[in-house]
């Protein structure tokens with residue numbers, strides 16, 4: 001596992017820990033899901049149901065595979081090696097990437113404008129300057145749009161244990 005990958009997923013763990021108690025549980029996922037769905041107000045019911053299902057599968061997979069003692073919480077030490085193992089968590093990431101990227105394209109023309117990208121990523125909890133840096137790194141066209149496929153592929157890359165120097169690394173940046 002590369003340092004960059006660990007840093008990317010440490011950030012995700014901290015954002016998922018919506019109530020800030022140092023572990024993640026189903027309540028954290030409920031808060032996160034509601035925030036993201038709210039940011040996707042222009043999406044249709046099918047797209048909203050898909051992201052709810054994807055977050056639900058994300059949590060139930062963690063709970064089923066990691067919470068061996070059944071106390072309902074998952075720690076960072078459990079989370080990192082598991083979500084960065086494509087054999088074990090890859091299918092969950094693929095579903096999540098598809099559902100989240102679709103929320104960026106409510107009019108279904110295959111393109112995502114910067115303001116909605118910023119809204120969705122802000123709802124997840126990323127830093128606004130880092131979100132803009134990431135969008136820039138994703139190579140927007142002259143009308144400041146990226147494709148749904150680009151977004152989805154880069155969400156998957158974010159969870160790749162051996163990748164570094166990818167657009168998603170901008171989300172971890174602490175530059176001020």
Ligand SMILES: [Ca+2]
Nearest residue numbers: 017021023024
């Ligand atoms: Ca928590």
Ligand SMILES: [Ca+2]
Nearest residue numbers: 105109111112
């Ligand atoms: Ca669109």
